């Protein structure tokens with residue numbers, strides 16, 4: 001292929017390193033603060049940049065959905081080298097589940113040209129891990145999940161897909177949806193030049209109405225599930241924590257003996 | 263009131279249904295008047311005995327898929343199985359193929375999927391439990407859409423127990439033609455070598471993390487696992503770093519383990535690691551940082567250097583012969 005256009009689904013999430021909380025009224029994850037690019041998506045962005053590079057032409061387009069119009073996570077991916085982004089932003093998107101998200105992403109992706117769609121196997125905050133496959137079904141495309149390597153051969157994508165036992169070599173005609181695992185490639189750090197360039201790269205902001213979606217398909221109303229309660233899990237009884245004074249190994253041996261394991 | 267009928271998607275290996283599939287059949291039996299199963303692959307009919315023993319009366323045989331990835335054809339077949347069966351809920355094991363099937367089916371039927379389920383209750387209808395924030399809190403949820411509720415359930419959420427039922431009646435339920443979506447094909451399979459018990463079945467799991475310092479030191483983890491007749495696990499950090507294959511990974515995106523003893527060496531205890539091992543009966547942790555979160559779940563915590571404690575432990579176990 002002489003040019004490869006790759007769409008990467010990018011999620012902007014609350015910083016996982018910061019304390020997380022639930023919204024009191026809905027018991028859904030509090031996403032009101034600053035959002036950053038999900039680390040899991042850096043692999044897809046990097047993979048896409050490398051595939052475009054290898055093809056010798058084409059570009060990487062980011063597609064994202066965020067109720068609050070957040071763009072800082074997208075700027076990170078643009079700084080890595082993506083050409084442009086489509087951001088679906090609308091109050092009506094709050095509380096969308098995986099299928100609702102897939103409907104939104106599918107409608108947004110239809111506005112662009114692509115040979116391949118990449119996504120992470122799952123997001124770090126919601127980790128349902130079904131959105132990319134739901135997206136593939138809605139776009140009538142084949143999908144290959146859990147890729148640990150991705151190569152393009154003409155109009156075919158070749159993937160090593162993780163399995164319980166090892167991995168499978170799987171092929172599919174393009175266009176297709178592929179989800180990549182962490183470690184598939186080493187994501188680059190944005191360069192200073194990249195960060196400066198990202199500031200003027202186009203981010204096309206669209207609303208649910210622009211995409212022609214019905215409000216009943218998305219948001220909390222379309223999610224078809226409700227949280228009935230949130231309770232504290234049973235805590236483990238606190239154990240014995242000791243500083244090793246050269247006796248650490250012996251303490252473990254005694255503990256294992258107590259369980260009759262040795 | 264008991265739920266009328268639950269359908270369980272059973273995954274097969276060469277030696278029969280996976281452990282998670284049997285756990286789901288057991289759970290379904292406790293919740294519904296009738297349990298039915300669906301499965302695919304060349305060995306479905308041969309598994310009818312086991313599947314019946316765990317409580318299913320009917321087994322829908324989707325058949326051999328050849329080299330096709332299961333997501334599309336199995337979801338396609340399930341659309342008609344569900345309408346024949348009339349089940350109000352479908353339980354799917356959390357696995358690579360399970361998640362693909364659930365996603366495809368959800369979009370086909372336009373119903374949501376409830377994922378990462380670790381508990382099921384009949385609370386005026388089926389209600390689910392999902393651990394959040396590293397398993398410190400449990401969300402209870404319900405499917406409120408119309409049609410079938412799709413639930414993707416994590417391994418080891420239930421204990422599998424046979425009920426001694428007769429073999430399930432096998433009903434053919436071939437996959438429909440998949441069209442463009444079904445064009446992904448498996449061209450070769452690679453099986454990684456493994457010795458000793460399986461990670462998710464072993465009574466002892468010894469896991470290593472970034473604190474080991476280098477890939478070479480993972481040999482200690484293998485040695486310890488062997489000495490304790492256990493399996494060797496890993497944090498994602500060292501899987502991503504390429505020290506060990508992904509099949510060793512314990513946690514949210516890896517295996518769920520519940521051994522008698524889990525020994526964590528140089529693992530910090532990130533929430534995504536904890537959800538995969540918190541259910542272990544006993545947890546031992548070695549970490550040089552007294553503040554490491556792994557100590558919050560440890561029954562025995564050794565604040566120390568793995569470079570000292572682990573080799574000493576290997577020697578101590580070896581000297582016992």
Ligand SMILES: Cc1cc2nc3c(=O)[nH]c(=O)nc-3n(C[C@H](O)[C@H](O)[C@H](O)COP(=O)(O)OP(=O)(O)OC[C@H]3O[C@@H](n4cnc5c(N)ncnc54)[C@H](O)[C@@H]3O)c2cc1C
Pocket residue numbers: 039040122123124125127470471472473474475496497498499500511512513514515516517527528529530531532533534535538548549550551554566567568569
């Ligand atoms: C979506 C998502 C999914 C994830 N899924 C998983 C998953 O399934 N499984 C998983 O494990 N992680 C998962 N993670 C990653 C997780 O967040 C952590 O990054 C990872 O578990 C850290 O691995 P670690 O404990 O080996 O490394 P670190 O967090 O780097 O910890 C190393 C530890 O070793 C200790 N140490 C260092 N030197 C020594 C020494 N000489 N002696 C003793 N102790 C020492 C340090 O004090 C530290 O506590 C996931 C993350 C995301 C975002």
